[in-house]
Amino acid sequence: xxxxxxxxxVILPLLLGCVLAGIAFFTPAxxxxxxxxxxxxxxxxxxxxxxxxxxPPVSSKHKIFYIFIVLGVAASAxxxxxxxxxxxxxxxxxxxxLFWIGQRKISADPYxxxxxxxxxPVIGAGILSATPQENRRQVFLWPSAFxxxxxxxSLVSILGGYIGLAQMLGSFAAxxxxxxxxxxxxxxxLGRSATLANxxxxxxxxxxxxxxxxxxxxxxxxKLSAVxxxxxxxxxxxxxxxxxxxxxxxxxxxFLMGGVSLVPALxxxxxxxxxxx
Amino acid sequence: xxxxxxxxxxxxxxxxxxxxxxxxADSYAIDEQHAWIQFAISHAGWSxxxxxxxxxxxGIVFDHDDVTNSSVNVVIQAESIDTNLEARDEHIRxxxxxxxxxxxxxxxxxxxxxxxxxxTALITGDMTLVGTTKSVVLDVVWGAEFPLPWDxxxxxxxxxxxxxxxGVDFGINKLVDFGxxxxxxxxMDIEAVKQ
Numbered sequence: 001x002x003x004x005x006x007x008x009x010v011i012l013p014l015l016l017g018c019v020l021a022g023i024a025f026f027t028p029a030x031x032x033x034x035x036x037x038x039x040x041x042x043x044x045x046x047x048x049x050x051x052x053x054x055x056p057p058v059s060s061k062h063k064i065f066y067i068f069i070v071l072g073v074a075a076s077a078x079x080x081x082x083x084x085x086x087x088x089x090x091x092x093x094x095x096x097x098l099f100w101i102g103q104r105k106i107s108a109d110p111y112x113x114x115x116x117x118x119x120x121p122v123i124g125a126g127i128l129s130a131t132p133q134e135n136r137r138q139v140f141l142w143p144s145a146f147x148x149x150x151x152x153x154s155l156v157s158i159l160g161g162y163i164g165l166a167q168m169l170g171s172f173a174a175x176x177x178x179x180x181x182x183x184x185x186x187x188x189x190l191g192r193s194a195t196l197a198n199x200x201x202x203x204x205x206x207x208x209x210x211x212x213x214x215x216x217x218x219x220x221x222x223k224l225s226a227v228x229x230x231x232x233x234x235x236x237x238x239x240x241x242x243x244x245x246x247x248x249x250x251x252x253x254x255f256l257m258g259g260v261s262l263v264p265a266l267x268x269x270x271x272x273x274x275x276x277x
Numbered sequence: 278x279x280x281x282x283x284x285x286x287x288x289x290x291x292x293x294x295x296x297x298x299x300x301x302a303d304s305y306a307i308d309e310q311h312a313w314i315q316f317a318i319s320h321a322g323w324s325x326x327x328x329x330x331x332x333x334x335x336g337i338v339f340d341h342d343d344v345t346n347s348s349v350n351v352v353i354q355a356e357s358i359d360t361n362l363e364a365r366d367e368h369i370r371x372x373x374x375x376x377x378x379x380x381x382x383x384x385x386x387x388x389x390x391x392x393x394x395x396x397t398a399l400i401t402g403d404m405t406l407v408g409t410t411k412s413v414v415l416d417v418v419w420g421a422e423f424p425l426p427w428d429x430x431x432x433x434x435x436x437x438x439x440x441x442x443x444g445v446d447f448g449i450n451k452l453v454d455f456g457x458x459x460x461x462x463x464x465m466d467i468e469a470v471k472q
Contacts, residue, residue: 005454051450058408058448059379061372104379164373164451220372220379 008048013171016041017178024139024199025186032076035201039072042209045171050164060101060216061164067097067212075205083130090208091126097212098122102219117218117229121211124236128207131239136200138246139183141239144257146206147176149235152265153210156232157217159272160224165217172210180254188251225275231268235261302340305434305469307351309334313466314353318444321456328360328369330383337469339434344392349400351467353383373451380408388412396420400438406447415440415465432471439464 053062
């Protein structure tokens with residue numbers, strides 16, 4: 001049991017992340033192909049952990065699979081539009097996901113704290129989409145925040161009583177880890193560029209997919225610490241701080257980016273731990 | 278006298294279908310204070326984890342003359358699960374397992390009944406668990422029916438039933454990840470008051 005858990009939660013997602021970075025750096029794949037590969041990786045992760053969901057979906061967790069598909073289709077298109085429409089697209093899609101996932105809960109009482117917490121990843125993703133296009137094409141800027149977002153979100157979710165999606169965020173963290181590891185080697189050992197035109201769609205898709213899981217955790221984790229979740233969502237803002245390191249050629253630049261995002265993440269984990277004990 | 282007897286018999290014959298229609302199928306409400314639904318599920322093969330639900334309601338239509346005309350509806354409040362450890366109950370209530378926020382009730386509604394003995398029957402019905410409905414067969418034994426010793430107006434009947442379901446069939450895939458089941462043995466003991 002532990003072996004298969006490690007295989008499906010860590011090893012396979014890590015390998016998928018390596019493959020994605022490999023495609024991004026070592027093939028002439030354009031945005032559409034790379035986002036398609038990213039979507040495939042995300043769907044594989046879902047399948048590894050939850051199996052194929054029924055159609056039509058029965059529970060909110062099943063809906064996530066179909067939301068991923070919609071986001072994957074939108075990912076290519078999102079890179080062909082300007083910043084403002086992209087922000088609107090991001091917020092619009094994630095709001096639709098929030099209402100669909102939280103349908104039963106919202107219809108019972110739309111003014112619950114959990115619904116407002118679920119809005120935070122929507123807002124975070126919307127704000128992050130507003131970053132300049134040049135930053136969206138950076139290999140480390142967004143993913144270094146995403147890996148922190150996924151790890152802290154996963155731990156806060158476990159402590160909040162929702163282990164299933166915590167596991168999925170953990171797998172996403174492994175995916176980001178694989179991607180970042182191969183990217184690091186490609187850039188710092190093989191001399192590839194840290195700015196890739198085809199990476200923006202991948203970055204956007206990983207961001208909105210992670211946000212979908214986070215908003216679902218906000219709505220349904222029955223012992224979630226609201227403070228911890230707010231702190232997790234503040235990780236969305238860290239690329240605005242770490243953007244100043246973009247272009248740095250030092251080997252430690254990506255670690256610095258990750259380190260900055262760790263500050264609110266560690267606070268989130270500490271709050272969640274204190275809340276659950 | 279003979280004429281009177283004949284008339285009486287004719288009247289009895291005429292009335293008997295009405296009598297049957299009124300009394301053959303009686304309605305009962307499940308006595309929520311005397312209803313137990315317990316389950317056992319393998320815990321990684323070490324032992325069986327056991328628990329029960331504390332909030333059970335529903336109704337029974339019981340046709341004593343032809344039990345195949347009877348019907349049962351049982352509604353369980355999923356949140357009322359009790360496995361003797363609150364932290365574990367909280368996790369079972371989460372979307373990983375019972376998902377009580379989205380699916381607050383577990384329901385069984387009979388669709389057909391096959392009498393297998395004087396006091397036994399197989400009740401086939403639709404069980405809805407975490408939003409998924411599957412056909413389930415309950416092996417039922419009827420206990421007894423008589424008025425309460427201290428209240429002759431209140432007539433109580435009672436049944437015991439067993440069944441086994443596969444949690445994965447109902448979409449609870451995480452059972453396997455957590456080393457549970459996936460087969461769940463269910464035992465029901467239900468008393469119901471005639472309405």
